[in-house]
Amino acid sequence: MGHEFAGRVLEAPRDSSLVPGQPVMVDPRLYCSSCASCQKGLTHGCEKWGFLGLSGGGGGLSEVVAVDTARLHPLPESVDFSVAALLEPLAVAWHAIKRAEITDLARAGPVLVVGGGPVGVAVVYVLKAWGASQIWVTEPSPTRRERLRGITNVVFDPAVDDVVAECRRQSQGLGVTAAFDCAGSQRGMDSAMASLCFQGKYINIAVPGEALILPNGIMLLREINMTSSFSYTDEDFQETVAAFVDGKLHGVETIVTSRIKLQDVVHQGFEQMVENRDQQLKIVVSPKL
Amino acid sequence: MGHEFAGRVLEAPRDSSLVPGQPVMVDPRLYCSSCASCQKGLTHGCEKWGFLGLSGGGGGLSEVVAVDTARLHPLPESVDFSVAALLEPLAVAWHAIKRAEITDLARAGPVLVVGGGPVGVAVVYVLKAWGASQIWVTEPSPTRRERLRGITNVVFDPAVDDVVAECRRQSQGLGVTAAFDCAGSQRGMDSAMASLCFQGKYINIAVPGEALILPNGIMLLREINMTSSFSYTDEDFQETVAAFVDGKLHGVETIVTSRIKLQDVVHQGFEQMVENRDQQLKIVVSPKL
Numbered sequence: 001m002g003h004e005f006a007g008r009v010l011e012a013p014r015d016s017s018l019v020p021g022q023p024v025m026v027d028p029r030l031y032c033s034s035c036a037s038c039q040k041g042l043t044h045g046c047e048k049w050g051f052l053g054l055s056g057g058g059g060g061l062s063e064v065v066a067v068d069t070a071r072l073h074p075l076p077e078s079v080d081f082s083v084a085a086l087l088e089p090l091a092v093a094w095h096a097i098k099r100a101e102i103t104d105l106a107r108a109g110p111v112l113v114v115g116g117g118p119v120g121v122a123v124v125y126v127l128k129a130w131g132a133s134q135i136w137v138t139e140p141s142p143t144r145r146e147r148l149r150g151i152t153n154v155v156f157d158p159a160v161d162d163v164v165a166e167c168r169r170q171s172q173g174l175g176v177t178a179a180f181d182c183a184g185s186q187r188g189m190d191s192a193m194a195s196l197c198f199q200g201k202y203i204n205i206a207v208p209g210e211a212l213i214l215p216n217g218i219m220l221l222r223e224i225n226m227t228s229s230f231s232y233t234d235e236d237f238q239e240t241v242a243a244f245v246d247g248k249l250h251g252v253e254t255i256v257t258s259r260i261k262l263q264d265v266v267h268q269g270f271e272q273m274v275e276n277r278d279q280q281l282k283i284v285v286s287p288k289l
Numbered sequence: 290m291g292h293e294f295a296g297r298v299l300e301a302p303r304d305s306s307l308v309p310g311q312p313v314m315v316d317p318r319l320y321c322s323s324c325a326s327c328q329k330g331l332t333h334g335c336e337k338w339g340f341l342g343l344s345g346g347g348g349g350l351s352e353v354v355a356v357d358t359a360r361l362h363p364l365p366e367s368v369d370f371s372v373a374a375l376l377e378p379l380a381v382a383w384h385a386i387k388r389a390e391i392t393d394l395a396r397a398g399p400v401l402v403v404g405g406g407p408v409g410v411a412v413v414y415v416l417k418a419w420g421a422s423q424i425w426v427t428e429p430s431p432t433r434r435e436r437l438r439g440i441t442n443v444v445f446d447p448a449v450d451d452v453v454a455e456c457r458r459q460s461q462g463l464g465v466t467a468a469f470d471c472a473g474s475q476r477g478m479d480s481a482m483a484s485l486c487f488q489g490k491y492i493n494i495a496v497p498g499e500a501l502i503l504p505n506g507i508m509l510l511r512e513i514n515m516t517s518s519f520s521y522t523d524e525d526f527q528e529t530v531a532a533f534v535d536g537k538l539h540g541v542e543t544i545v546t547s548r549i550k551l552q553d554v555v556h557q558g559f560e561q562m563v564e565n566r567d568q569q570l571k572i573v574v575s576p577k578l
Binding site (some may be wrong): 037173174214 | 325326331333334388462463473487488493496500502503505508509510511512513514515516517518519
């Protein structure tokens with residue numbers, strides 16, 4: 001189990017450039033390399049896609065795991081492994097922002113992030129790394145909103161704020177350029193759609209917990225573009241690791257809200273994520289604590 | 290009433306290049322020219338949008354109508370006015386196909402058109418003008434399917450054919466490159482989404498008659514791009530008229546399924562469209578018959 005993990009090389013094939021002891025981040029995707037999507041470099045669209053740690057083959061909670069060397073990304077010796085493991089959700093965010101195809105985020109106008117959970121916060125950090133000038137977040141949990149206030153300056157409480165009216169007001173009536181849906185709720189979708197500018201971009205990254213009804217009238221009259229973003233490609237992962245190593249993702253360590261021992265994973269890990277979901281973003285499990 | 294209309298110039302301002310008697314097609318859109326969308330050339334996104342004949346100001350059923358000369362497009366003297374009036378819905382289709390942003394329709398693989406009503410048939414003709422090599426249509430009405438068989442070679446009956454399976458089979462398992470939704474029904478949307486290739490494009494042109502539930506799982510795992518297309522821009526209208534005048538939209542006269550006199554508009558026009566919807570695409574109303 002565990003598909004977001006980093007570690008040290010134990011053994012490497014002779015023909016690889018990897019050496020035992022070297023810190024590496026694992027791109028956990030499994031793909032066939034031969035289907036039509038893989039052949040086009042769209043490996044995240046592989047017909048036989050899977051993830052190490054989710055689809056079998058061992059994962060981050062294993063003592064030792066066999067990984068294709070092509071899926072390993074060397075990290076500097078000084079790396080903090082509990083932060084390095086965040087590179088997987090950060091690659092998800094990286095891919096979503098590329099999927100949005102916004103030419104110049106610094107000049108593109110405000111973007112709205114719906115939901116301040118782990119994916120939402122990862123999106124905020126990647127948007128910052130890409131130079132986005134105005135990042136607004138809407139999040140119903142007070143704990144999560146509090147955390148976000150340290151990262152970005154506009155945080156809405158959908159129970160109190162009129163998100164649509166605020167987005168319009170703060171964008172001089174134009175609406176936001178893009179909305180990244182990291183929540184997958186009807187309420188979040190409706191307010192994000194209504195907050196977009198003409199030909200605005202709605203990027204869905206969430207796996208919704210409920211059936212969502214399309215706000216057709218708004219979509220049509222505003223000519224909204226809706227993009228879905230799933231996982232990431234080889235290139236996205238490489239670029240995310242490079243940005244991390246170059247210090248362009250500074251601050252991401254705040255996504256780690258707990259560090260626990262492997263033997264405590266049930267009570268302090270899984271049960272926490274179910275019972276105290278709002279208090280946590282990512283709980284790092286370590287065999288070394 | 291009537292926002293799809295062509296006619297002859299009765300009087301023209303001295304500083305225009307128009308002359309009395311000249312045949313012209315009317316771009317019936319009303320826009321302010323000063324809002325943010327208009328300033329960007331996105332006149333179809335005008336904050337004060339409207340249509341001559343729908344929003345007041347007289348329309349195609351008026352004896353005489355005052356139109357901004359910038360909205361008039363000269364036609365050749367030999368034009369058939371009952372066909373020229375089709376340029377409005379053809380511009381809607383033209384815009385939708387541009388919105389799809391498919392680089393080379395001749396090589397892009399098959400496209401699916403959902404619904405063979407007037408907009409669906411207009412989309413088929415414009416796709417042909419753009420060189421699309423494989424245009425597949427799904428339409429439940431036998432009359433409309435029969436008409437489509439003369440225009441394109443693959444026509445599905447969703448009551449009998451497994452549209453998704455057929456789209457996959459006939460595209461060697463890849464799925465269709467794009468789907469143009471001219472129906473706006475849950476069934477049409479579900480089958481079109483499931484028929485798309487990875488990163489396929491779903492273009493919505495319809496005003497749905499029912500609330501539509503997003504097929505999220507498919508959208509996410511296939512990374513579907515959904516584009517909404519509303520009306521058209523100045524440029525789209527100009528290009529559509531030019532294509533028509535150049536003979537690139539040959540065959541479009543089949544969209545006209547009836548020609549009636551102005552005094553018969555209620556019984557042979559409006560009532561026909563309500564009671565015998567499937568038998569008709571466009572009924573041309575003429576004061577000259």
